[in-house]
Amino acid sequence: MVDRSKARFVFQIANYVFLTILSFLCLFPMIHVIAISLSSSSAAGAGLVTLWPVEFTLKSYKFILSKPEFMRSIWISIERVFLGTLLNMLFTLIIAYPLSKDKKDLKFRMGYAWFFVFTMLFGGGLIPTFMVIKYTGLLDSIWALVIPGAVPVFNVILLLNFFRGLPKELEESAFIDGAGYWSVLWKIYLPLSLPALATVGLFTIVGHWNAWFDGYIYMNSPDKQPLATYLQSVLKGVDLLKVTGQDVKTLAEVSDRTAKAAQIFVGALPVLMIYPFLQKYFVKGLVLGSVKG
Numbered sequence: 562m563v564d565r566s567k568a569r570f571v572f573q574i575a576n577y578v579f580l581t582i583l584s585f586l587c588l589f590p591m592i593h594v595i596a597i598s599l600s601s602s603s604a605a606g607a608g609l610v611t612l613w614p615v616e617f618t619l620k621s622y623k624f625i626l627s628k629p630e631f632m633r634s635i636w637i638s639i640e641r642v643f644l645g646t647l648l649n650m651l652f653t654l655i656i657a658y659p660l661s662k663d664k665k666d667l668k669f670r671m672g673y674a675w676f677f678v679f680t681m682l683f684g685g686g687l688i689p690t691f692m693v694i695k696y697t698g699l700l701d702s703i704w705a706l707v708i709p710g711a712v713p714v715f716n717v718i719l720l721l722n723f724f725r726g727l728p729k730e731l732e733e734s735a736f737i738d739g740a741g742y743w744s745v746l747w748k749i750y751l752p753l754s755l756p757a758l759a760t761v762g763l764f765t766i767v768g769h770w771n772a773w774f775d776g777y778i779y780m781n782s783p784d785k786q787p788l789a790t791y792l793q794s795v796l797k798g799v800d801l802l803k804v805t806g807q808d809v810k811t812l813a814e815v816s817d818r819t820a821k822a823a824q825i826f827v828g829a830l831p832v833l834m835i836y837p838f839l840q841k842y843f844v845k846g847l848v849l850g851s852v853k854g
Contacts, residue, residue, distance in 0.1 A: 589612070591826075591829070592612050593610070593611065593612060594822045594826055596610050596611065596612055596614050597610050597818060597819055597822040598621050598622065598819055598822035598823035598825075598826050599614035599617055599618065599619070600614045600615045600616055600819060601615065601618055602818075602819055604616050605816055605818045605819050606816055620815050621815050621819040621820050621822070621823040622823050622827070624815045624820055625820055625823050625824050626827075630784070630791065631788075631791065631824060633784060634786060634787055634790070634791035635788050635827075635828075637703070637785065637787045638787040640703055641703060641706050641707060641769050641770075641787055642769045642770055644703065644704075644707045645707045645710070645711075645765065645769040646762060646765050646766055646769065648707060648708075648711045649710070649712075649713050649716065649765045650758070650765065652711055652712045652713075652717075653713060653716045653717050653761060654746065654751070655746075656677070656721075657720035657724055658721075658750060659673075659742075660673060660674055660677075660717070660721045661721040661722075661724035661725045677712070677714045677717060678714065680712075680714055681714045681715065687778070690709065691779075694709065694779055699779070700779060701779070701780055701781055701782060701785055702785075703785075705775070705779035706772070706775055706776065706779065706780075706787065709775070710768075713764075713765065713768075716761045716764060716765065719757065719760070719761060720757055720758075720761055723754060723757040724750060724754070727750065727753060731749055731753075732749065732750075763835070763836075766835060767832055770788075770789065770831065770832055771789050771832075772787070773787070773789035773790040773793045774790075776790030777790055788828050789828070792824055792825065795821055795824060
């Protein structure tokens, strides 16, 4: 029965107004950055840009796309996201599946589970971690950004809760037909877990793309730093035009502020493009493991 009372109507109107204002506040910084990146250097420097470009121009984008260090950092980030997501999803699957079983199916299940949870609560520290990366020969390589976080325990917990919510009869009927645990995982659990995998995969992609601190401590050469680390250096006040030795004409067309704004938007664009394709799965996966039948 639909509630059509006046109080319900007022609540819905107030809710829509509140969510609209909240959405605008979330979008305002990004819209402002885009407007600055599409404005002239003089307008951006004078503070005339708010939500709409002033003296529209694409020169900032042409400038940053011509910078070899910027394009190199994008490629390193793409490589990191691909390798990191592949490893994270693989380990998440093969760890979450056995941990989702009952004690009679997996002995010492709680001991294994608490072993992984312990790593979430206590870490070895920055210096010991750096020494491990250094003496294993991973320093200054893409694997230094991927291997230390290869097992995302939080994602493992999310996925094992989802697996525990699937009907056990599916697995039992597969065993009767002669299937093994690997067949059940890849042919039954995996296709049924697309909402969960999309949610966990999105968390993983965004996490790798936005990670910047490990690029600072594990990459001695600036040429091997990912995009997030490069942008962090830019936002700390490095004058791009002075570093690259641009001439007076370029200095008049592209300011440090418009170039930074363009780089921020280009850096956020890949993640913004992924969301629409995963949205239908992501909405279903928001209640991951929250309800069990």
